[in-house]
Amino acid sequence: MNLYADDWKTFTADRPVCLTIGNFDGIVRCTRSRFRRGRHVNHDGFWFRCVLYRASAGRLCGKVRRSQLTGDIHFRLKQDRTHARFESWPMKVGKAVFDWPRFVLTSLPTRKHCLTAVSLIFFALLLPRNVFAQDSARTMQNELAVIVDQASAPTLGKMDRAGLLLEDEQFDEAIELLLQIMEDSGTQLMPVASVDGSPFIIFVPLSNFVQRHLSSLQVTSPKAFQLYRDRVDPFVQRWYEMGIQQHDQALLKRIANQFITSSFGDDALYHLGELALEKGNYIGARENWERLNPQTQIPTNALGSWRFYAGFPVGLAVIGCDMEKVWPSLKLLLSDSSLQPRWLTFPQTDFDLAEIRARLALVSVLEGDSERAQTEIELLKRFHPEAIGTVGGKTAEYHKLVRALLTSSERWPENPPAEVWNTFAGSAQRSHSATHGIDIALRPIWSWPLPTFTLNAEAQKSENRIGKEANVLLNVHPVVVNGKVIVQSRPSVDGIAAIDLHTGAICFGDLSKPNSKTKETATATVGLREVGVPRFTLTAHETTLIARCGWAATAIPPHIRWDDTARGHLVLLDLNAEGKRLLTLSLDAADWDATWALDGVPVTDGTNLYSALRAHENGQFRSFVAAFDLRTGKRRWLSRMICSQNANDGDTSIVHSHNLLTLSHDTIYFNTNQGVIAAIEVSEGRTKWLTTYPRSLKTSRDLNPCLLHHDLIISVPTDCDRVFALNAVTGQLIWSLAAATCNDVLHLLGIGKGNLIASGDGIYWIDARTGRLKNQFPAPSDTKLRGYGRGVLAGDAVYWPTREAIYLFDQDTGRQLRQPIQLAPLGLTAGNLLIQDGVLVVTAADRIYAFNEFGTPLKAP
Numbered sequence: 001m002n003l004y005a006d007d008w009k010t011f012t013a014d015r016p017v018c019l020t021i022g023n024f025d026g027i028v029r030c031t032r033s034r035f036r037r038g039r040h041v042n043h044d045g046f047w048f049r050c051v052l053y054r055a056s057a058g059r060l061c062g063k064v065r066r067s068q069l070t071g072d073i074h075f076r077l078k079q080d081r082t083h084a085r086f087e088s089w090p091m092k093v094g095k096a097v098f099d100w101p102r103f104v105l106t107s108l109p110t111r112k113h114c115l116t117a118v119s120l121i122f123f124a125l126l127l128p129r130n131v132f133a134q135d136s137a138r139t140m141q142n143e144l145a146v147i148v149d150q151a152s153a154p155t156l157g158k159m160d161r162a163g164l165l166l167e168d169e170q171f172d173e174a175i176e177l178l179l180q181i182m183e184d185s186g187t188q189l190m191p192v193a194s195v196d197g198s199p200f201i202i203f204v205p206l207s208n209f210v211q212r213h214l215s216s217l218q219v220t221s222p223k224a225f226q227l228y229r230d231r232v233d234p235f236v237q238r239w240y241e242m243g244i245q246q247h248d249q250a251l252l253k254r255i256a257n258q259f260i261t262s263s264f265g266d267d268a269l270y271h272l273g274e275l276a277l278e279k280g281n282y283i284g285a286r287e288n289w290e291r292l293n294p295q296t297q298i299p300t301n302a303l304g305s306w307r308f309y310a311g312f313p314v315g316l317a318v319i320g321c322d323m324e325k326v327w328p329s330l331k332l333l334l335s336d337s338s339l340q341p342r343w344l345t346f347p348q349t350d351f352d353l354a355e356i357r358a359r360l361a362l363v364s365v366l367e368g369d370s371e372r373a374q375t376e377i378e379l380l381k382r383f384h385p386e387a388i389g390t391v392g393g394k395t396a397e398y399h400k401l402v403r404a405l406l407t408s409s410e411r412w413p414e415n416p417p418a419e420v421w422n423t424f425a426g427s428a429q430r431s432h433s434a435t436h437g438i439d440i441a442l443r444p445i446w447s448w449p450l451p452t453f454t455l456n457a458e459a460q461k462s463e464n465r466i467g468k469e470a471n472v473l474l475n476v477h478p479v480v481v482n483g484k485v486i487v488q489s490r491p492s493v494d495g496i497a498a499i500d501l502h503t504g505a506i507c508f509g510d511l512s513k514p515n516s517k518t519k520e521t522a523t524a525t526v527g528l529r530e531v532g533v534p535r536f537t538l539t540a541h542e543t544t545l546i547a548r549c550g551w552a553a554t555a556i557p558p559h560i561r562w563d564d565t566a567r568g569h570l571v572l573l574d575l576n577a578e579g580k581r582l583l584t585l586s587l588d589a590a591d592w593d594a595t596w597a598l599d600g601v602p603v604t605d606g607t608n609l610y611s612a613l614r615a616h617e618n619g620q621f622r623s624f625v626a627a628f629d630l631r632t633g634k635r636r637w638l639s640r641m642i643c644s645q646n647a648n649d650g651d652t653s654i655v656h657s658h659n660l661l662t663l664s665h666d667t668i669y670f671n672t673n674q675g676v677i678a679a680i681e682v683s684e685g686r687t688k689w690l691t692t693y694p695r696s697l698k699t700s701r702d703l704n705p706c707l708l709h710h711d712l713i714i715s716v717p718t719d720c721d722r723v724f725a726l727n728a729v730t731g732q733l734i735w736s737l738a739a740a741t742c743n744d745v746l747h748l749l750g751i752g753k754g755n756l757i758a759s760g761d762g763i764y765w766i767d768a769r770t771g772r773l774k775n776q777f778p779a780p781s782d783t784k785l786r787g788y789g790r791g792v793l794a795g796d797a798v799y800w801p802t803r804e805a806i807y808l809f810d811q812d813t814g815r816q817l818r819q820p821i822q823l824a825p826l827g828l829t830a831g832n833l834l835i836q837d838g839v840l841v842v843t844a845a846d847r848i849y850a851f852n853e854f855g856t857p858l859k860a861p
Contacts, residue, residue: 144696200736208344239254283728297313301340310342319375358399365409430707473845480834612670619647666683676691722739
């Protein structure tokens with residue numbers, strides 16, 4: 001059906017109908033019994049979403065018109081003469097902002113036939129279940145489509161009924177229904193309304209969504225809000241008192257997650273922030289204290305340039321701004337009585353806002369983020385110049401106390417990086433820098449051969465090998481524990497060996513065995529296409545080593561079933577007992593069917609192992625996170641599905657993947673490489689937030705976990721052509737590099753001197769705060785010099801490997817510090833680097849070797 005300006009047409013349908021308005025294509029879904037959602041479609045700078053109505057009986061009849069260039073679309077139901085207007089706002093390019101559409105009912109029919117005003121607020125925030133990349137080809141859409149665990153239609157129907165009950169002032173029934181929704185479906189996800197025009201879409205638990213609605217009742221329906229508190233306060237008070245008396249953080253978190261709008265929600269948040277700060281969990285402290293008051297964030301109804309930063313913490317939004325210029329508009333904005341926070345906050349807390357802002361500034365001081373601390377102190381001085389309190393045992397004006405602490409922090413001794421390299425990228429935060437660099441002597445102090453893994457001809461053609469050779473894999477990433485380099489060179493326990501870091505002596509294991517395929521690949525997989533490549537990473541905790549052994553595949557064609565003895569599994573070894581096996585953890589048939597696989601090597605906090613899992617079922621890849629007891633291997637929890645996508649390769653090919661998690665205190669960050677970045681609570685596997693990003697065709701990026709720096713999550717997924725940073729607390733996009741910029745980035749090496757240092761074919765210096773590209777090497781015109789392997793940060797330098805040499809650059813300026821370390825004259829090639837205890841270890845494609853300052857083996861100091 002084609003509709004044009006001022007052209008009214010009548011249609012009748014009981015199935016989805018495609019409408020074309022000019023060159024705008026949209027979908028209207030019509031059903032008899034329930035509301036359905038249409039898709040957001042962009043057209044000529046405007047965003048539209050189709051409106052759906054519940055028909056009283058039989059077929060849905062209506063009229064549709066595109067009235068004018070404002071983007072208004074009018075629907076009319078013939079049965080009851082209800083007229084609704086659908087509005088949309090212009091969407092600008094870049095960082096400009098637009099709101100999701102809102103609905104206006106010009107005349108309300110009976111409750112049976114239309115949404116209430118409250119329900120409209122809910123449904124205006126909804127997004128389609130499937131998030132599609134913008135591509136005209138249907139096959140590409142199928143490949144890039146990703147599904148998240150979004151709230152089901154029955155749940156949305158209950159929310160609709162709750163809104164109707166509230167409108168009819170049946171408060172008791174409405175509150176009971178909302179509590180039931182949180183109890184039964186609180187972990188399902190709901191999209192947060194976008195305010196910045198970003199293709200990055202954030203999802204939060206449904207319980208968070210319902211709590212935001214309950215919070216709004218304090219203004220729109222005080223009687224209903226008080227009834228809610230009367231209902232929940234008695235048992236929430238018991239939880240709070242038990243949590244304080246027993247120091248039970250789990251009880252306080254339950255209040256913060258499910259009952260933040262109760263009378264004790266702000267008390268729980270305050271004490272959770274205190275507990276987090278005591279443990280050095282600065283992200284957790286900031287998260288809880290920011291939720292105490294909506295004035296800690298830029299509101300969604302901000303206007304002008306502030307609209308670009310809606311949802312940003314205030315201190316983060318004004319960094320780098322001229323405070324004299326922005327102060328008048330900022331003060332007016334945050335004093336607005338119609339303030340609408342983007343993120344869930346406690347309604348009208350009794351905690352002093354000056355104290356909250358002082359604590360947030362204190363977090364930045366202790367975290368070592370002096371630039372943010374200075375900004376937050378200046379805001380504290382301007383908002384609360386005479387507010388007095390106690391900080392560090394001293395009582396005075398808050399801004400003076402925190403500023404004095406910031407000044408004294410400049411004289412504090414720097415906390416040196418931990419002298420460990422216990423997992424991929426050196427730490428569970430995937431951002432590690434060695435304390436000191438070294439000026440090596442050009443003579444290896446030891447060297448051992450490694451098996452060589454090559455790609456077949458088909459894989460070489462299909463993969464764009466960034467920072468690698470076309471046919472040779474740099475797939476071995478060792479760790480260093482107690483002066484021993486632990487390396488896994490084959491997918492079995494006998495492929496694990498320990499080498500003395502300083503002398504090169506073999507402590508246990510054997511590196512002399514030739515290349516060998518595991519037994520399950522010898523027959524069943526002959527002639528099958530393989531996607532991805534095996535990777536060998538390790539994780540160590542104290543003297544326990546965790547490795548993934550067995551077949552590295554995480555998906556196989558349905559007609560093949562692997563032998564359980566050869567299936568991918570985890571082994572835990574005692575490094576003090578020459579690699580004695582402590583535990584084998586496998587997804588046995590009793591609890592897991594053959595579609596499940598361990599996806600990569602876990603991270604650990606010393607109590608649990610946290611591992612990514614993948615299930616290949618019904619033509620889809622589904623990603624999960626699971627926690628296992630470190631001592632017994634018993635499963636503690638399994639998260640709900642993080643995301644799912646069509647397994648176009650998995651139905652006909654063997655798929656290898658090695659997804660790694662990032663761990664920080666109480667949160668796991670998961671780059672699924674399936675269109676989703678997720679934050680998961682370590683206590684019970686609850687999803688805190690989930691952000692989808694714009695997907696593109698796959699690259700050869702792998703071993704690309706999120707990098708955590710302060711409250712930034714930086715990611716470079718396989719299925720995305722961008723480098724981007726999210727807020728670790730909320731999942732909100734902070735910055736994103738254009739697709740054409742740094743599109744060869746493969747490794748996020750770490751943060752040095754405020755710069756994200758990333759490498760691939762070249763090496764890049766990117767401002768970690770803003771995402772601005774500051775420097776790169778070599779020049780874009782130089783196509784001969786290419787990176788080869790993963791570099792390392794040490795001291796003030798960056799060590800960047802090419803195939804024949806290692807280059808040294810300044811972390812701050814990108815200036816080359818010395819002539820390259822030439823390896824070719826030694827008959828060596830570069831590879832993956834690490835520096836530990838004055839030794840540079842290089843893991844090449846065919847051997848592992850080491851340098852020190854003297855060129856001779858030495859005993860450990």
